[in-house]
Amino acid sequence: MNTITIALLSLVLLAAILSFYKRKILGSSVLKFFSFFLLFQFLYQLAAALYSFVFTQHEPNYFIFNLTMPVNIAYFSALFYDIVKHPAKRKFIVSTTVINLLFYVINLAFIQGFFALMTYSRTALAVSLVIYSLLYFHEMLTSSAAENEVNPTRSATFWIVTAIFFFYLCSTLTIIIWDYLVASNPIIGPLMTRIFGFLLYAMYVVGMMLHKAEHKEPTA
Amino acid sequence: MDASSNEIIIAFLFGSLMLALIGVFMFMMVIFYQKRKIRSIEERQRLIAQYEQAALKAKVEIREETLKYVGQELHDNVGQLLSLIKLYLTHPETQQKTAVTQLIDQAITDIRVLSHDLNINRVEQYSLGDFIEQELNKVHKAGTMQTSFESEGICELPSIQNRVMISRIFQECINNILKHAEAKHIFVKLVAEKGSCVLSIIDDGVGFETSTVRNGTGFINIYDRLKLIGGDIRINSAPGNGTNITLRIPQG
Numbered sequence: 001m002n003t004i005t006i007a008l009l010s011l012v013l014l015a016a017i018l019s020f021y022k023r024k025i026l027g028s029s030v031l032k033f034f035s036f037f038l039l040f041q042f043l044y045q046l047a048a049a050l051y052s053f054v055f056t057q058h059e060p061n062y063f064i065f066n067l068t069m070p071v072n073i074a075y076f077s078a079l080f081y082d083i084v085k086h087p088a089k090r091k092f093i094v095s096t097t098v099i100n101l102l103f104y105v106i107n108l109a110f111i112q113g114f115f116a117l118m119t120y121s122r123t124a125l126a127v128s129l130v131i132y133s134l135l136y137f138h139e140m141l142t143s144s145a146a147e148n149e150v151n152p153t154r155s156a157t158f159w160i161v162t163a164i165f166f167f168y169l170c171s172t173l174t175i176i177i178w179d180y181l182v183a184s185n186p187i188i189g190p191l192m193t194r195i196f197g198f199l200l201y202a203m204y205v206v207g208m209m210l211h212k213a214e215h216k217e218p219t220a
Numbered sequence: 221m222d223a224s225s226n227e228i229i230i231a232f233l234f235g236s237l238m239l240a241l242i243g244v245f246m247f248m249m250v251i252f253y254q255k256r257k258i259r260s261i262e263e264r265q266r267l268i269a270q271y272e273q274a275a276l277k278a279k280v281e282i283r284e285e286t287l288k289y290v291g292q293e294l295h296d297n298v299g300q301l302l303s304l305i306k307l308y309l310t311h312p313e314t315q316q317k318t319a320v321t322q323l324i325d326q327a328i329t330d331i332r333v334l335s336h337d338l339n340i341n342r343v344e345q346y347s348l349g350d351f352i353e354q355e356l357n358k359v360h361k362a363g364t365m366q367t368s369f370e371s372e373g374i375c376e377l378p379s380i381q382n383r384v385m386i387s388r389i390f391q392e393c394i395n396n397i398l399k400h401a402e403a404k405h406i407f408v409k410l411v412a413e414k415g416s417c418v419l420s421i422i423d424d425g426v427g428f429e430t431s432t433v434r435n436g437t438g439f440i441n442i443y444d445r446l447k448l449i450g451g452d453i454r455i456n457s458a459p460g461n462g463t464n465i466t467l468r469i470p471q472g
Contacts, residue, residue, distance in 0.1 A: 141252050152253050166242055188230060195235045199242065
């Protein structure tokens with residue numbers, strides 16, 4: 001296991017610990033569940049690293065990522081369903097989630113299979129998440145209930161969505177131009193994906209650290 | 221330069237670029253968000269000012285209406301009684317003492333009722349149902365129309381300003397009936413249902429073409445006031461068929 005992998009795993013663990021620490025003020029139950037989701041991410045990434053670097057001699061660990069993909073699809077969809085309030089946008093999130101899950105099953109059974117990295121399903125998930133993030137940003141800038149909201153930089157949701165948006169947008173673009181990147185410089189592709197990963201979890205950490213509880217309107 | 225240092229330089233440059241991009245994005249989002257928040261606060265303040273102004277105007281109008289009514293009553297009723305008493309006292313031989321005493325008693329009762337009506341803060345002191353009943357009593361007393369009032373459930377409006385505005389709207393509707401409807405009966409019903417108060421004002425008058433009066437000042441005032449308190453209005457009328465006005469006012 002190299003240093004970069006250990007550093008990345010440490011960052012995921014730190015984000016999980018911080019989210020557990022801030023769990024009480026995270027607001028909705030879906031956001032509170034984010035702590036468990038991060039812990040789950042840490043565990044499966046640790047398992048993947050151990051499988052490739054400790055238990056085998058660099059054997060591909062794609063099946064672990066494939067196995068956990070439905071959980072990622074379901075949780076991210078639930079998260080966006082929770083934070084996006086517009087009914088039409090919510091319907092869109094539900095329908096694309098169902099399509100993504102169906103496509104995952106079809107891809108698993110008939111196209112890429114369990115032991116190859118399921119890039120098609122991952123790309124479909126990434127595109128969906130980028131669109132969901134844009135829906136969230138749109139709602140954030142146009143919603144009428146702004147006065148009681150905290151500054152977005154003090155909201156973990158904003159940091160999480162921004163992190164997801166950049167991570168999935170950039171990593172998907174990288175995957176699309178992967179062949180070109182590897183041909184021009186073999187180290188740049190893997191390096192970029194690691195930088196995206198670092199930024200994703202670093203933003204989770206910052207979001208958790210800066211998070212402040214929302215004001216509640218006094219009830220009569 | 222070896223491959224490892226190359227890797228570090230690329231990582232550093234790429235990481236910095238990404239961080240800068242994210243930083244700019246977040247900065248822009250926060251700027252837009254703050255602008256929208258300021259706009260939203262300004263809009264809310266404007267609405268509050270408009271609401272307070274409308275409530276104050278309604279209160280002033282109710283006072284004017286009350287004073288006008290009391291003035292009319294003093295002139296038409298108490299004034300007449302006192303003139304009659306004066307006439308009797310000038311010619312004491314024509315009438316018995318008991319008749320004069322009865323007239324004085326009547327005048328005292330009328331003045332007592334008027335002093336009660338003159339209480340210009342009655343909207344704030346009484347419930348909406350009581351206010352409606354008092355207004356209908358005035359109409360009934362004039363003797364030109366029959367009135368009936370029915371109330372179901374408890375209609376408690378959230379603020380005094382809302383009560384003032386809806387009371388003024390009710391007065392405006394009754395005034396319209398008195399001035400234009402040529403009605404014989406006015407039926408009023410106040411019902412509490414599903415977090416709202418539903419006030420129906422029905423008359424059997426000449427009715428009107430609803431499209432022609434919607435732009436009148438009276439109706440515009442009613443619409444504006446209802447909009448400010450989050451209510452709505454439905455008007456059903458046709459020439460010769462009377463008028464049915466239904467107001468729905470939120471209670472919460």
